[in-house]
Amino acid sequence: MEEKIKQLKMLKNAVILAHYYAPKEVQAVADYVGDSFYLAKVAKQSCADVIVFCGVYFMGESAKILNPQKKVLMPDITADCPMAHMVKPGLIEKIRAKYDDVAVACYINSTARLKSQSDVCVTSSNAVKIVRSLPNKNIFFIPDRNLGRYVAEQVPEKNIILNDGYCPIHNFLTAEQLRNEIAEHPNAVVLSHPECEREVLELSDYIGSTAEIIDYAKLSPASEFIVCTEEGVVFKLGEDNPDKSFYFPKPHPCCKDMKLNTLQGIISVLEKEENSVEVSEEIRLKALKPLERMLELAK
DSSP: OHHHHHHHHHHHTEEEEEETTSOHHHHHHOSEEEOHHHHHHHHHHOOOSEEEEESOHHHHHHHHHHOTTSEEEOSOTTOOOGGGGOSOTTHHHHHHHHOSSEEEEEESSSOHHHHHTOSEEEOTTTHHHHHHHOSOSEEEEESBHHHHHHHHHHOTTSEEEEOSBOOHHHHTOOHHHHHHHHHHOTTOEEEEOTTSOHHHHTTOSEEOOHHHHHHHHHHOSOSEEEEESOGGGHHHHHHHOTTSEEEOOSSOOOOTTGGGOOHHHHHHHHHHOOSBOOOOHHHHHHHHHHHHHHHHHTO
16 A cells, blocks of 8 residues: 555655644655644645645645645545634624734634634644734634633733634543553653643643654653643654653543544545545635744744
8 A cells, every 4th residue: 555655646746744643554654744834834835736635624724725726635535623613603703893903813723714814823833932923912812722721821911812612632631631640650751732721731741732742752861751642643752762651641632533544545535636625715815814924923
């Protein structure tokens, strides 16, 4: 299957992008593996005619927004992110009407429609930097309340207005689960994603995006880590640190949508060029502005 994928990539001038949460065998055949921010940059810089995005639908949309002339295909078009939809219709308009000086900061984990109504996009790795750099005092942070709350604590000079959205995988990871893991591995360093609840973050030694967690583990002299994010990241952690041990709270946080990406799915979309991600030109142009502003401010 891996050899067939290589042949099809050459035939179609395709590039395969995979998120850290995709299955390990998918990460192994990808040309680039990373978090949302990294993959957004790679998509924009790619010279390929076809982008096969092994992630969830909002990621494919972001790639299409940045690359309208390219085919963006997904191994499974149904792979979605519940949080990406978690802003009630009309709420952005209500917030804009209530506050004179407000900027809508949209987590990249959101639909193209939500991006199109926003002023700037952010990721978990650059949200603090970008929100701090905005001239606005009031920031409506959508859709994730946990990341928004974390940003508010790091940037107290801003008035962060939170939305009631969340990542089901991170949000339902509990402090009790983490304490149980700490009891089993008392010498382990706790690394957590800011999409987790405050009670989990308060028990953590380091808080960062998926990519930042990977970098921290690689540079740390510690040999044991408890990782509070989706279990797919263990593939890269193990590659980078073969002599270190990584544990996850039980049950392991697992995104079923990310696991819909398969080798057979990659072969199928490359052969048939199906599962194409489409964004209307009206939405694309509106959503492009906050994405490009993010790429500029995050430099």
